[in-house]
Amino acid sequence: MRFDVFTLFPGMFESPFAVSIVRRAMDAGVLEMRTHNVRDYTTDKHHITDDYPFGGGTGMVMKPEPIFRAVESVLGETPEQRAGMPVILMSAAGRRFTHSVARELSAHPRIALICGHYEGVDERVREHLCTDEISIGDFVLTGGELPAMVIVDAVARLLPGTLPPGVPEEESHAMGLLEYPHYTRPADFRGWKVPDVLLNGNHALIAKWRREQAVARTAGMGERGEPE
Numbered sequence: 116m117r118f119d120v121f122t123l124f125p126g127m128f129e130s131p132f133a134v135s136i137v138r139r140a141m142d143a144g145v146l147e148m149r150t151h152n153v154r155d156y157t158t159d160k161h162h163i164t165d166d167y168p169f170g171g172g173t174g175m176v177m178k179p180e181p182i183f184r185a186v187e188s189v190l191g192e193t194p195e196q197r198a199g200m201p202v203i204l205m206s207a208a209g210r211r212f213t214h215s216v217a218r219e220l221s222a223h224p225r226i227a228l229i230c231g232h233y234e235g236v237d238e239r240v241r242e243h244l245c246t247d248e249i250s251i252g253d254f255v256l257t258g259g260e261l262p263a264m265v266i267v268d269a270v271a272r273l274l275p276g277t278l279p280p281g282v283p284e285e286e287s288h289a290m291g292l293l294e295y296p297h298y299t300r301p302a303d304f305r306g307w308k309v310p311d312v313l314l315n316g317n318h319a320l321i322a323k324w325r326r327e328q329a330v331a332r333t334a335g336m337g338e339r340g341e342p343e
Contacts, residue, residue, distance in 0.1 A: 116223070116274055117147040118267050121185050122230040123164060123177075125150035127260045137268055140277040148267060149189075153177075156184040165233050174234035182229065182240050190227055202227045202246045203266075204236065205259025209248030212266060216249070220266070221273040228266060230259030293332045295325040 120128060128150050132138060140146040154162045158180075165175040191197045201223055203209075210216070220226060229236070229245065241248065251262045271277055298309040312324045 116145070116221070116270070117149065117225045119189055119225070119227045120148065120150045120230065120263055120267075121153055121182065121189075121227065122150060122258075122260055122263070123153055123232050124230075124258070124260055125152050128264065131264050132267070136277060137271045140271050140274065143276060145274050145276040146271050151185055151189055153181045153185050156181045156188065168234065172234075176234050177231060177236040177240075179237040179239045182236060183244055186227065186229070186244060199223075200225050200227065200246075202229065202244060204229045204241055204245040204248045205231060205250075205262040206235070206241070206248040207250050207253075207255070209250040212249050212251045212262070212269070214269075217266070217269040218273055221270050226270075228259075228263040230263050232258040291333075292329040293336060295328040295332070 122128070128148070132141070132148060137146065141148065154164055157164060163178070164181050165177050168174070168176045186202065190200065190202070201220065203226065205228065229240070249262070249266065251265050256262065298313060302309045302314065310324070312320055
């Protein structure tokens with residue numbers, strides 16, 4: 116799979132993906148990620164990518180020309196050339212990012228992510244260039260770079276060859292439940308002991324306990340009004 120990320124700050128993506136699981140996926144050829152600096156696709160000598168909003172108001176808005184030029188230069192000039200490829204705008208107005216959305220995206224061989232900044236992007240980018248909008252939650256960030264990183268990380272974990280077989284299916288949300296509690300050595304830490312069921316070697320009882328704990332933990336999250 117390949118991600119093409121369009122951003123004003125490509126350097127933000129270097130450190131997070133230089134280590135850990137996503138880095139291993141890249142090294143193994145499972146995942147490819149390219150960042151494209153929208154500023155490189157301006158035509159004025161000052162490389163301006165934003166301007167004041169029509170109608171007044173605070174803040175600046177990203178101009179449509181550099182974004183269109185960047186996406187069309189990398190992905191193809193016409194919608195037909197980009198057919199079937201998600202071109203996703205990181206947007207507070209987008210659909211909520213969930214595990215099911217991550218799994219949906221993992222089926223695509225190539226995905227483009229557009230990172231807005233300032234007060235956002237010109238509406239014509241959303242209307243005539245993007246095929247989807249995604250939000251990672253009801254809060255405000257300084258730009259779309261962090262949400263884009265979240266999407267890359269979540270999708271990369273689902274790609275065959277990134278994690279050992281079976282691991283993605285056992286994680287939180289994969290089966291509609293939060294994951295059960297985990298314990299490791301020592302069995303007794305400061306008087307807090309690992310549940311006996313995990314120490315008796317009875318795998319059927321362990322599986323039953325884990326299922327019960329996952330159900331209880333998920334129900335508890337729902338009662339607190341948090342996302343399930």
